[in-house]
């Protein structure tokens with residue numbers, strides 16, 4: 367896949383360890399998000415590196431309305447328990463993991479990768495299912511590649527809000543977000559380049 371790098375994204379990747387640009391938004395009394403625009407510099411280099419290294423696969427037979435379909439994105443994952451590289455799939459993703467653990471006080475032990483190849487790729491409204499065994503999980507999404515909207519809406523209805531995520535942006539959902547709110551990445555009608563989301567999650571409650 368060809369990826370046209372942006373001028374600012376082609377240097378060696380690194381993150382702002384002080385989270386200087388972090389903007390926290392309370393969605394309601396129980397739920398918050400934190401947006402850190404441009405948290406990772408050199409996002410295009412990381413994007414290219416991960417496309418080379420990751421084994422992304424096509425999930426099939428996903429129930430959608432009355433039929434079974436191919437999931438409209440490619441996915442991959444890393445788990446702390448099952449890998450030789452115990453800190454992270456690459457040194458940088460391991461460093462990022464440590465920074466996220468320090469800041470959000472959660473034992474991020476898995477990373478999910480989602481490649482949205484173009485505007486036809488998407489994920490429907492949902493809350494992450496590990497809320498069924500972790501109360502108030504924190505979910506941290508680092509986005510590289512072309513920006514795509516991540517939208518959030520209250521479970522059960524209400525106005526949605528959106529953030530455009532790509533190019534090294536970090537977006538964190540916390541509090542009861544996975545219980546009380548849903549999120550999605552909608553399809554786009556216009557042409558758009560690929561985006562990879564790198565999602566840190568934890569299967570237990572505290573670090």
Ligand SMILES: O=C(O)CCC(=O)C(=O)O
Nearest residue numbers: 480489494507516551563
């Ligand atoms: O790609 C994203 O930004 C969101 C991914 C997501 O919601 C999921 O995989 O559960």
